[in-house]
Amino acid sequence: MNVLPRGDFRDVSLVLCGAAGQGVQTVEELLVQSLHKAGFHVFASREYMSRIRGGNNSTEIRVSRDPVNAFVDRIDLLLPLNQGVRENIRERINEGTVILGDKEELGEELSDTSGRFIDVDLLQKGRDIGGKVYVGVVAAGIVAGLFGIDKSVLYGFFEERFADREEILRKNRRAVDVGYETGGRMKEESLLEVFLPGKGSAKGTVVLTGTDAISLGAVAGGCDFVTSYPMSPATGVLTFMAEHSHRFGIAVEQAEDEIAVINLALGASYGGARPLATTSGGGLALMSEGVSLSGATELPVVIHVGQRPGPATGMATRTEQADLDLVLHMGHGEFPRAIFAPGTLEEAFYLCHRAFNLAAKYQIPVFILTDQYFLDSYYDIHPFEIGHLSIEKHLVESTVDYQRYVITEDGISPRSVPGYGKGMVGTDSHEHDADGHVQEDFHLRKAMVEKRLRKMRGLRQEAVPPTLIGPEEYENLVVAWGSTRHIVEEALERVGRDDTAVLHFAQVYPLSEDTEGYLRKARTVVAVEGNATGQLAGVIRRETGFEITERILHYTGLQISVESVIDGLRQRLS
Amino acid sequence: MDWKIYDLEDIDNQWCPGCGDFQIMEALKKALAELELAPNQVVLHSGIGQAAKMPHFMKGNFFNGLHGRSISNATGMKAANPELTVIAIGGDGDMYGEGGNHFLHTVRRNPDITNIVHNNMVYGLTKGQASPTSSIGFRTAVQTDGVFEEPFNPVAVAIAQGATFVSRAFSGYVDETKELIKRAIRHKGYALVDIFQPCVSFNKVNTHKWFRENTYFLDEAYDPSDRDAAMRKAFERAPYPLGLLYSVEGRKTFEENLACYAEDATPLYLRERKTSAVLEFIEALA
Ligand SMILES: Cc1ncc(C[n+]2csc(CCOP(=O)(O)OP(=O)(O)O)c2C)c(N)n1
Ligand SMILES: [Mg+2]
Numbered sequence: 001m002n003v004l005p006r007g008d009f010r011d012v013s014l015v016l017c018g019a020a021g022q023g024v025q026t027v028e029e030l031l032v033q034s035l036h037k038a039g040f041h042v043f044a045s046r047e048y049m050s051r052i053r054g055g056n057n058s059t060e061i062r063v064s065r066d067p068v069n070a071f072v073d074r075i076d077l078l079l080p081l082n083q084g085v086r087e088n089i090r091e092r093i094n095e096g097t098v099i100l101g102d103k104e105e106l107g108e109e110l111s112d113t114s115g116r117f118i119d120v121d122l123l124q125k126g127r128d129i130g131g132k133v134y135v136g137v138v139a140a141g142i143v144a145g146l147f148g149i150d151k152s153v154l155y156g157f158f159e160e161r162f163a164d165r166e167e168i169l170r171k172n173r174r175a176v177d178v179g180y181e182t183g184g185r186m187k188e189e190s191l192l193e194v195f196l197p198g199k200g201s202a203k204g205t206v207v208l209t210g211t212d213a214i215s216l217g218a219v220a221g222g223c224d225f226v227t228s229y230p231m232s233p234a235t236g237v238l239t240f241m242a243e244h245s246h247r248f249g250i251a252v253e254q255a256e257d258e259i260a261v262i263n264l265a266l267g268a269s270y271g272g273a274r275p276l277a278t279t280s281g282g283g284l285a286l287m288s289e290g291v292s293l294s295g296a297t298e299l300p301v302v303i304h305v306g307q308r309p310g311p312a313t314g315m316a317t318r319t320e321q322a323d324l325d326l327v328l329h330m331g332h333g334e335f336p337r338a339i340f341a342p343g344t345l346e347e348a349f350y351l352c353h354r355a356f357n358l359a360a361k362y363q364i365p366v367f368i369l370t371d372q373y374f375l376d377s378y379y380d381i382h383p384f385e386i387g388h389l390s391i392e393k394h395l396v397e398s399t400v401d402y403q404r405y406v407i408t409e410d411g412i413s414p415r416s417v418p419g420y421g422k423g424m425v426g427t428d429s430h431e432h433d434a435d436g437h438v439q440e441d442f443h444l445r446k447a448m449v450e451k452r453l454r455k456m457r458g459l460r461q462e463a464v465p466p467t468l469i470g471p472e473e474y475e476n477l478v479v480a481w482g483s484t485r486h487i488v489e490e491a492l493e494r495v496g497r498d499d500t501a502v503l504h505f506a507q508v509y510p511l512s513e514d515t516e517g518y519l520r521k522a523r524t525v526v527a528v529e530g531n532a533t534g535q536l537a538g539v540i541r542r543e544t545g546f547e548i549t550e551r552i553l554h555y556t557g558l559q560i561s562v563e564s565v566i567d568g569l570r571q572r573l574s
Numbered sequence: 575m576d577w578k579i580y581d582l583e584d585i586d587n588q589w590c591p592g593c594g595d596f597q598i599m600e601a602l603k604k605a606l607a608e609l610e611l612a613p614n615q616v617v618l619h620s621g622i623g624q625a626a627k628m629p630h631f632m633k634g635n636f637f638n639g640l641h642g643r644s645i646s647n648a649t650g651m652k653a654a655n656p657e658l659t660v661i662a663i664g665g666d667g668d669m670y671g672e673g674g675n676h677f678l679h680t681v682r683r684n685p686d687i688t689n690i691v692h693n694n695m696v697y698g699l700t701k702g703q704a705s706p707t708s709s710i711g712f713r714t715a716v717q718t719d720g721v722f723e724e725p726f727n728p729v730a731v732a733i734a735q736g737a738t739f740v741s742r743a744f745s746g747y748v749d750e751t752k753e754l755i756k757r758a759i760r761h762k763g764y765a766l767v768d769i770f771q772p773c774v775s776f777n778k779v780n781t782h783k784w785f786r787e788n789t790y791f792l793d794e795a796y797d798p799s800d801r802d803a804a805m806r807k808a809f810e811r812a813p814y815p816l817g818l819l820y821s822v823e824g825r826k827t828f829e830e831n832l833a834c835y836a837e838d839a840t841p842l843y844l845r846e847r848k849t850s851a852v853l854e855f856i857e858a859l860a
Binding site for chain 1: 613614615617619622627629630633634635636637638639640643646647648649650651652653654655657658675676678679683828832833834835836837838841842843844845846847849851852853855856857859860
């Protein structure tokens with residue numbers, strides 16, 4: 001008898017895989033929604049190839065009575081819907097993995113693994129119902145049966161979709177029934193059982209992706225102008241904003257290239273909009289001169305960067321954390337900026353909101369660094385608290401003698417926009433005087449450079465401090481940033497050391513002033529990063545002088561797993 | 575309105591004596607004044623080049639941005655506040671070379687902006703290299719054997735891209751240029767005014783005299799709403815036709831197509847987004 005969860009785990013990790021365009025995504029949605037509706041906490045993470053049809057993609061779904069939100073290598077239940085399961089899945093199969101598959105589809109595939117294979121005639125069942133398209137739904141029905149979800153929840157999913165197509169609806173219901181019976185029989189025949197007792201605590205939560213959280217944060221931050229050129233994995237934010245543009249009154253335009261993207265955004269910013277540009281590495285690189293223009297003109301702009309592996313086209317649908325250095329240094333000349341890297345859905349929402357206010361206040365480019373893993377993963381959370389959030393415009397009405405670039409103590413010149421007041425607003429990419437007119441006065445130049453850079457003082461003071469997770473008194477400190485937060489947290493829980501804490505950075509530039517104190521308190525500091533060179537460790541050294549020599553670096557194109565972090569920590573912590 | 579209202583005091587004008595840019599600025603100032611537009615209702619966008627320095631020599635709101643990118647800035651500006659009169663000014667290198675892709679697509683996008691291009695068939699600011707509109711055989715320090723590339727035809731390209739207003743002027747004829755600019759500003763949608771402009775320092779071929787001898791005005795009988803005829807005119811070379819080559823009214827502008835203006839004409843900076851709207855949305859997901 002196979003009983004899940006196995007060992008002392010409190011969740012079941014289920015992996016669905018299949019070819020693109022074969023309905024795997026529907027099965028994924030059906031399962032995640034139904035499990036969540038049934039009161040389970042769910043986490044799902046997708047990895048996919050850069051192709052529209054074929055290949056083999058997978059989704060990991062973790063199901064638990066407690067909140068789950070991190071990627072693991074462990075596969076408890078594998079559902080290979082098509083043959084051609086890729087090596088990255090095969091190598092995660094071990095003696096504890098139950099494989100529910102159909103030999104008619106898979107042949108001898110996977111029989112050479114150590115997983116426990118349960119042969120189910122999914123294809124035949126699908127054909128009996130009406131075709132291959134029902135195979136996935138039967139499989140989902142099996143899972144639902146094993147988890148004891150009420151059938152009506154699954155029916156509801158199809159009723160919403162096929163309300164006016166009686167025949168299709170009937171067949172999908174039938175597929176659910178067949179799967180359900182099959183799952184029930186497995187239990188009776190002592191083949192497989194899922195035992196997750198307890199009450200569902202997921203009531204009242206919502207399932208959101210990283211893309212949703214970023215987009216909603218932008219809306220809450222007053223974003224009213226979105227421009228982008230499609231590029232994975234950042235396109236989802238563009239799509240979200242377009243879908244809801246009428247609801248929130250947002251201008252959305254797909255531009256001809258990313259150079260236009262940043263220049264449309266800055267033009268809109270000059271006119272008083274709160275623009276968002278969303279892109280990935282290659283597109284970001286094209287924006288470099290425009291980012292510098294934001295620096296010179298002191299025009300606010302928020303740039304969301306969904307990272308994927310580079311250099312160049314790299315791996316279009318995969319993940320990495322290797323564009324911190326680019327974001328930090330892009331744009332010629334010297335000018336202030338701020339960079340966020342949310343690690344949770346809540347951080348994505350609140351920091352994106354904050355990014356718009358911060359950009360407006362300091363009149364700078366603000367970057368939000370996410371990655372494919374973060375954007376495409378989803379889990380349930382309690383809805384965001386919104387009541388206390390405000391949209392800060394930081395605009396003044398101009399008088400007849402208004403000057404855009406008045407030199408001030410904190411470096412911030414009161415900003416107006418054309419049409420707001422009796423004055424005029426001049427802005428220039430050249431070095432300029434207070435009116436924004438080009439000037440080659442070397443004393444003025446020096447004063448303007450210093451004025452702009454003085455804004456770093458305020459930005460540093462306002463920097464979001466890193467989050468310490470674990471004991472206040474620690475010997476070892478694990479430093480992480482962005483999307484690895486939950487993964488590192490869970491790894492540390494499993495390592496079970498009370499002398500080790502995690503320090504997670506959701507703002508990676510400028511660093512908050514208490515950073516150094518945290519680092520100096522530890523005997524050993526280990527950085528966990530999704531890149532090959534330790535880019536955050538580099539920022540930390542530059543900003544604080546503190547050198548992190550122990551590093552767990554991951555750059556395969558897939559997200560680092562809880563297990564990889566555990567292994568890395570066991571090797572490095574004495 | 576007196577066009578001197580657009581004069582800026584204490585300026586250090588960097589154009590060469592005799593440059594056509596002075597006449598284009600005069601035509602623009604007069605056009606704006608005759609349209610009764612106050613300087614603070616006007617936004618001048620420009621890129622980099624001699625022509626693009628214009629906003630530093632006259633009054634108005636201005637955004638002097640990067641080389642090649644000013645029509646994108648202008649489009650964004652207009653989308654943020656459709657109440658203002660937005661004009662993008664630059665040279666042939668700026669608009670047709672570095673900014674060529676934006677030119678192609680801004681025409682399609684059709685924002686209600688006026689695009690003035692000082693077409694001197696040379697790169698002035700960088701001291702005399704060929705531009706996209708330089709004639710074949712034009713010799714420079716870089717094009718030592720003479721230009722061999724086919725000259726870019728902005729008016730034909732604009733018509734082909736679906737422009738709603740395409741015109742050509744010569745800076746030497748200030749009154750006619752002014753009238754054309756006025757029509758371009760009044761036109762709802764993207765309006766191109768390509769202006770032949772002698773560069774007295776670096777273009778010894780296409781001089782004042784040359785432009786006078788190699789241009790003619792379209793006559794009264796010419797119908798600018800006929801696109802096929804306009805396309806034929808656009809392909810004419812020396813003598814080049816001057817005036818309104820093509821125009822069509824009634825196409826929706828970029829701003830009009832944006833979701834934020836579907837029900838509300840208020841400029842974006844004056845709006846308040848209610849956090850309750852976001853709250854309701856998230857609650858609906860739960
Ligand atoms: C990205 C970039 N590349 C090159 C330049 C240098 N540059 C400035 S203006 C210019 C060409 C100017 O020619 P045109 O636009 O025709 O203007 P003109 O001076 O003739 O009025 C060049 C190449 C620049 N400023 N930025
Ligand atoms: Mg030129």
